[in-house]
Amino acid sequence: MTATVEENALETARGLVEVCRTGDLEPGWGEAAWIEGTQVAVYRTQDDGFFAASHHCPGSGAKVMARGILGDKTIDGTRVPTVACPLHKEVYRLDTGACLSAAAAPLPVFAVHRLDDTLWMEAGQ
């Protein structure tokens, strides 16, 4: 993946790390990415929302969350994007990481910034 001069300048100025191009992600699916030595699950929802979370399921530590099942749930009248772990199907909010299906540990989620067709994460998240 090649970053442009402008992108490299942005990374330096804001402490951002390039994740991928938006076109690298298929709507309704996730992909695993290696970001600063950490496995991150990066998702693109059907309505072009972009999210990132730990690739490790908080339930077992299994590195499976990029293969999770994307969906949504209406909470207090607001639709929130979700991901279900592919193993035991615990459901997590993609915006906050809260587990919706059990009193379980949250899924660590990370801020994603979109600049044109490139996704960035803050360094050191």
Ligand code: FES
């Ligand atoms: S491994 Fe993810 S819910 Fe059990």
